[in-house]
Amino acid sequence: MSKYSRGVVIFVLGSIVALSAAAPYGRIERIVAAPRAAALIQTDATPAKNARVQTIPFESKLVGKTLPYNILLPVDYDKPAAKTKFYPVIYLLHGVAGHYTNWVEKTRLVDYATAYDFIIVTPEGNDGWYTDSATVPSEKYESYIVQELIPDVQKRFRASSEREGRAVAGLSMGGYGAIKFGLKHPEKFAFAASLSGAFSAASWTEQEIKEPGVIRDSVLQTFGPATSETRVANDVLKLVREAKPESLPYFYLDCGTEDFLFSDNRQFVTLLVEKKIQHEYRQLPGTHSWQYWDSQVQEVLRVAAKKLRSPAAAMKAAIP
Numbered sequence: 442m443s444k445y446s447r448g449v450v451i452f453v454l455g456s457i458v459a460l461s462a463a464a465p466y467g468r469i470e471r472i473v474a475a476p477r478a479a480a481l482i483q484t485d486a487t488p489a490k491n492a493r494v495q496t497i498p499f500e501s502k503l504v505g506k507t508l509p510y511n512i513l514l515p516v517d518y519d520k521p522a523a524k525t526k527f528y529p530v531i532y533l534l535h536g537v538a539g540h541y542t543n544w545v546e547k548t549r550l551v552d553y554a555t556a557y558d559f560i561i562v563t564p565e566g567n568d569g570w571y572t573d574s575a576t577v578p579s580e581k582y583e584s585y586i587v588q589e590l591i592p593d594v595q596k597r598f599r600a601s602s603e604r605e606g607r608a609v610a611g612l613s614m615g616g617y618g619a620i621k622f623g624l625k626h627p628e629k630f631a632f633a634a635s636l637s638g639a640f641s642a643a644s645w646t647e648q649e650i651k652e653p654g655v656i657r658d659s660v661l662q663t664f665g666p667a668t669s670e671t672r673v674a675n676d677v678l679k680l681v682r683e684a685k686p687e688s689l690p691y692f693y694l695d696c697g698t699e700d701f702l703f704s705d706n707r708q709f710v711t712l713l714v715e716k717k718i719q720h721e722y723r724q725l726p727g728t729h730s731w732q733y734w735d736s737q738v739q740e741v742l743r744v745a746a747k748k749l750r751s752p753a754a755a756m757k758a759a760i761p
Contacts, residue, residue, distance in 0.1 A: 493518075494545055497597065501589055503581045510541050510590065512598065513554055513561040527599045529606040529749040530560040531742075532586070534571060534615030537639075538655050541565040548735040557746055560600050564590055568659035570642060571611075571618030572675050575665030583675075587626055605750045608690075610634035610741050612734045613702075616694075617642050617677065620709075623690045624680040632748040634693040634741045636734050637700050640709045643676040681712050692720035693744045695737050697727025 493514045501508045517523045533550075535543045544550050544563045554561055569582030591607075594600050601607060609630050611619040616638030623633030642660060646667045650657040664672045673679065692713065696706035703724070710722045721744065727733035 501585050503585045505579045508565040510564040511545055515558050516555050527601050527752045528558055528560045530600040531608045533563050534611030534618050536613035536615050537568055547731045553739050562594055570663040572663050574663050575669045575671035576662050601752050605631045608632035608745050612636040613639050621677050627688045630690045632745050633690045636737050637696050637702055637729055640677050640705050643672045686718045691748050695723035697733050698724055699728045
């Protein structure tokens with residue numbers, strides 16, 4: 442049995458958690474109707490935690506505005522013994538109607554990160570779907586991340602410049618963005634992770650999104666009309682079908698079984714299985730909420746710790 446076809450199923454409190462490329466599911470129905478605006482908007486909150494967090498007011502030339510980002514440094518970053526140490530870095534993306542502060546303010550990310558030697562960056566993506574807009578030339582939220590943000594982080598901080606030391610992850614819109622970055626820029630990321638990813642966003646049309654609000658506005662502004670080239674170029678299902686599995690980063694995905702995007706995620710994972718793309722997928726009780734993301738970001742960090750290498754470790758491994 443190949444490493445792709447072998448499935449692992451774990452029963453946790455009565456729920457099924459599927460790991461790696463489990464056997465293909467039965468018929469999985471695609472979400473036809475796009476989500477209600479309220480469903481993707483992030484409202485839950487927990488007290489902010491700011492230890493070891495710096496805010497960088499980055500001026501983006503591509504987007505033409507200030508796009509601040511938070512950076513969470515490892516506990517030993519400023520210690521004398523670590524002055525020449527470089528760290529793996531994770532870019533952690535927010536969702537629709539969210540901002541760069543969300544991960545620090547609405548989860549216990551700062552606490553969870555103390556166990557890991559990561560630099561964690563939470564960039565500002567506004568409602569741009571981490572995509573270069575089809576309708577607003579200055580809204581280049583994909584190019585900004587790849588061409589401006591990553592180099593700026595490497596310039597300011599001791600962040601790894603190697604693919605093996607770089608990851609991208611996110612929730613909802615950010616989950617879509619993270620997986621898309623892994624598919625479109627596999628040379629830059631060794632690991633890409635999604636929590637509750639909105640994988641059909643590039644195919645949601647004006648006819649499907651009937652409720653006025655930020656979801657409708659952001660999708661139509663970003664992806665343009667139904668036949669736009671931007672939709673085609675940023676359709677993650679299409680990107681998976683055309684991908685070369687051996688070139689891709691390792692993917693991690695999970696979604697709550699009560700999440701309105703659950704079927705969307707099952708459809709996407711089935712395609713990963715068909716294409717024999719290495720990944721882990723988990724499904725467990727949960728909704729599209731910060732309570733769920735606060736819990737599951739811990740899994741992202743745990744898996745990332747296995748898949749990323751520090752520059753020193755990568756160099757040592759390369760020596761015969």
